[in-house]
Amino acid sequence: MSPSDRQLVVGLDNGGTCNNATVLEASGRFLVDRLVETPSEVLNGPDVAVRALVDAFDNILEVTGAPRKLVAAVGLDTPGPASANGVISSRGATNFSQPAWHGFDIRGALEERLGLPVVYNNDGNAAALYAHHLYFGARATAHSSVSAIVGTGLGGGVIEAGRVVRGAVGMGGEFGHVHIPMDGLLEADQPVPTCNCGFSGDVESVASLTGIMNNLLPYWLARHPDHELACAESPRAAAKLVRGYGEAGDPLALKIFEQQAMALGRLFTIAANFTDPSAYFVGGGVVEAAPAFREWFLAKVREHTVLRAEQSAAAVFALVPDLDMAGARGSAIAAMEALITPAAPVAPAVVI
Template sequence: MGSAGVPVVVGLDNGGTSNNATVLTLDGQFLVDGLVEIPSEVQAGPEAAIAALARALDGVLAHTGVPRDLVRAVGLDTPGPASATGVISSRGSTNFSQPAWRGFDVRGALERRLGLPVTYHNDGNAAALYAHHVHFGPEAMTRSSVSAIVGTGLGGGVVEAGRVVAGAAGMAGELGHVHLPLDGLLAPEQPVPACACGFAGDAESIASLTAIERNLLPYWLTRHPGHPLAAEPPARAAKLVRGYGERGDALARAIFTQQAMALGRLFTIAANFTDPHAYFVGGGVVEAAPEFRDWFLAAVREHTVLREEQAAVATFALVPDRDMAGARGVAIAALEALRGGPAPQPLVA
């Protein structure tokens, strides 16, 4: 709960169904321990969605007992694709499908609605930023990391010296669309996987829920005739694969082995571009039973090829608090933007 009149920033995580909000004090303390959610209203269009984000801010302030006049800035994340300044792609996206969303400045609209400075990141970058600061703590501003967030698609983020690398158009860290070497990754006669973006053989075409449904499960069912998942509708079957994997099912483990190999090859590429201190894996694939989660992360590590010098200093870890990572990440970003200056200090106590 709020205390002693300490100024705060608010983090708002916008999703296709819900908005989640958090509060971070200027001295680096989160005041929310769990989800504080309301409907996001994104399917009702921009005006309704911006109003819902404003309600989310008011709701989390009421939840924490923080007066509105103590809010100094707001962080916002949404699913991509969007520019570095929060302008939704001119082609729209899965969550922003109506024509009114195409090219819509969601960050600017929220800033005008709230009368507060708003910092924007996409949801993958937000989760990456949170993982980085939680993992490194006081050393976060002197460390680097790469995160892969496995969900419906494959998001990610690159963090250098405690800050997200956004890129010129805001599209840095789109790890899902990095092309991977497929030799030894695909099984005999397995078709080259296709991505919804139009690429073939990129990371998302293998390491995502969509990839399981469209590419991996159809192939592996031909190798395991009579498997119970063959009787399920494809979308439902894809969601059930993780449960089978937790129980050691051979088909499911084959699928997740390919996904782990894909992430390992992705991190191998990242190692030669950014040479990060840490590699983080997040998303639904690791929101699983401990044995499966540990097995999967170990498999990613096994298939990441590092030089001896890199292996001596690099760590592999999971993105913590997946449901809260987005809101917390953009709260950290808002705090960093508010502090500014040439010599930033650690952002999380």
């Protein structure tokens, strides 16, 4: 069915501390242009957290003055791993560590509470979808894109003809655990980085805050023991400070970010040979950095992405915009798309 001009959808972005919400009209206009956050309560278990999502839904309608009777669907995103239908991994996840979360159907639970259809994506896919639609606008369905979102881990998404490629069990676009060549990326004496997932030499082991903390920063500080970051109160605190040093032009920090950019370039090189996308988007903390630094970083990513001449002429490289709102907005877009063209049913598989 096609949504009437008066129909609305609500987008809910579930995070470790806050839920961010937005409202989207069928015309494509968002009714709020800022963060609207409420506590997510995920550490208090599924029942409390689902009630918090309902509170976020009610709050955004109150903030925007949108009538509930016009809301036709809800888009929801959470961090993974989770199935394509929003069932949290049977092993839990960073934000969903309590046993009660393991195998919990967060999408179905919210749908039951609200009495409305709920469309689920993981947070990387939601941000990727928003970046794609914002960049291509009315031409979104004529293009494809890949997005890499650098955060604590490395998320991302594949968009084909304007829609998220979820895969059989919701693992489409899990770029963090793609293995990449390390020759030329690492120094001659630099150990192969390891990932919390157990892999060695995947993208997340380099291009993530965890990769900086566990792999890159220890190596570079061992070579420069007098660096100020060696005095940080903890490895995590030091890792979080690296971006600020990079913005200031610190050579050690720039070397770390160059290695991250090389990793993303190699990831995009692989993606180019699988999907040949129209656009490559980069998101995460680097988007929130000073303009000169983020443009330098994006240029480095492009420099290390090996494309054929025809691909270079057609493809664009860009940053994911409005990152703090991208999840909720992408979730809302997915819900509106589902009203226009319902997706094929997805098997209710659980990520193991």
